[in-house]
Amino acid sequence: MNIDYPIIYEIAYNTYAINEFGMVSFFVLVGKERGLVIDCGCASFNAKELIGHLCPVPYDVVLTHHHGEHCNGMGFFDHVWIHPLEMDYLKNLDELFDRMYHNSAIWEGASRRGLRIPLPDGREWNFPSRERGAKDFYDFKNISFTEFDRRPDLLSLADGQVFLLDGSRSVAVIHLPGHTPGHCAFLDSGSRILFSGDGCCPNQSIRETSVTTAYRGFLRLNEFCPEFDRIFSSHTASGADTAGLSLPLSLLADCLTACQTVLDGTVQVKDTSYASHGFVRLRFDPNRLIDKDETPIHF
Numbered sequence: 001m002n003i004d005y006p007i008i009y010e011i012a013y014n015t016y017a018i019n020e021f022g023m024v025s026f027f028v029l030v031g032k033e034r035g036l037v038i039d040c041g042c043a044s045f046n047a048k049e050l051i052g053h054l055c056p057v058p059y060d061v062v063l064t065h066h067h068g069e070h071c072n073g074m075g076f077f078d079h080v081w082i083h084p085l086e087m088d089y090l091k092n093l094d095e096l097f098d099r100m101y102h103n104s105a106i107w108e109g110a111s112r113r114g115l116r117i118p119l120p121d122g123r124e125w126n127f128p129s130r131e132r133g134a135k136d137f138y139d140f141k142n143i144s145f146t147e148f149d150r151r152p153d154l155l156s157l158a159d160g161q162v163f164l165l166d167g168s169r170s171v172a173v174i175h176l177p178g179h180t181p182g183h184c185a186f187l188d189s190g191s192r193i194l195f196s197g198d199g200c201c202p203n204q205s206i207r208e209t210s211v212t213t214a215y216r217g218f219l220r221l222n223e224f225c226p227e228f229d230r231i232f233s234s235h236t237a238s239g240a241d242t243a244g245l246s247l248p249l250s251l252l253a254d255c256l257t258a259c260q261t262v263l264d265g266t267v268q269v270k271d272t273s274y275a276s277h278g279f280v281r282l283r284f285d286p287n288r289l290i291d292k293d294e295t296p297i298h299f
């Protein structure tokens with residue numbers, strides 16, 4: 001079955017998850033005075049128009065991190081907030097966006113062979129790909145992507161920053177490095193939901209920081225546990241999923257334990273770059289357990 005339309009879930013009062021064809025979700029939080037949009041999708045449909053229907057008040061757009069399926073829709077907006085450690089990736093991606101949106105050959109058969117697009121730092125962007133199960137959920141051939149003809153102003157997100165939506169609802173920014181260096185999670189006091197992006201999710205990839213950095217990020221996030229009852233990540237399950245469900249609260253503890261098994265030697269790092277615990281499958285760089293300037297963690 002192919003899905004070629006976004007699915008909208010009301011996951012709490014005035015709180016919406018927009019599931020983009022099973023590929024990724026972004027979120028719209030509506031207060032009495034202001035709204036907050038967490039990520040803005042792939043630009044496979046007009047996100048701004050949809051948000052306008054859901055959110056009748058002025059709103060800010062915040063990005064969890066720089067990966068394309070979370071921020072390609074930013075071309076619809078004048079300003080987006082993102083952590084400074086993510087900004088360079090967006091600035092360097094102009095050429096990549098051009099190629100993505102103007103070369104239909106890239107999209108033809110994308111679900112068949114994956115996207116193998118070189119990044120400025122020499123790595124390769126290969127998402128989504130059939131090997132990861134994407135083909136069963138969506139098919140790019142029937143989706144036309146909106147051209148990315150301008151980049152919005154990038155505003156600096158800071159750890160601890162708070163977006164006030166009204167007198168009784170605010171959303172706090174939590175810097176959660178690991179998946180990427182400047183990844184941020186968002187804690188909504190109104191719905192008591194943690195929006196964890198790709199920073200704490202079942203298919204947890206830690207390829208752009210050390211495992212030690214990620215572990216410390218999870219430890220800090222753990223301090224906020226009393227303030228949320230549910231976790232919504234950007235990808236509900238491994239690969240792709242259209243479900244609009246929250247994730248088990250054990251997710252964070254599972255991420256911590258998975259990291260610990262890598263750092264304390266329980267996992268034979270030479271043999272694998274995966275560690276699983278509970279609900280979490282952790283993928284990490286076996287050559288980057290700790291960075292040069294980091295203090296080791298002793299368990």
Ligand SMILES: [Zn+2]
Binds near residue numbers: 179
């Ligand atoms: Zn990501």
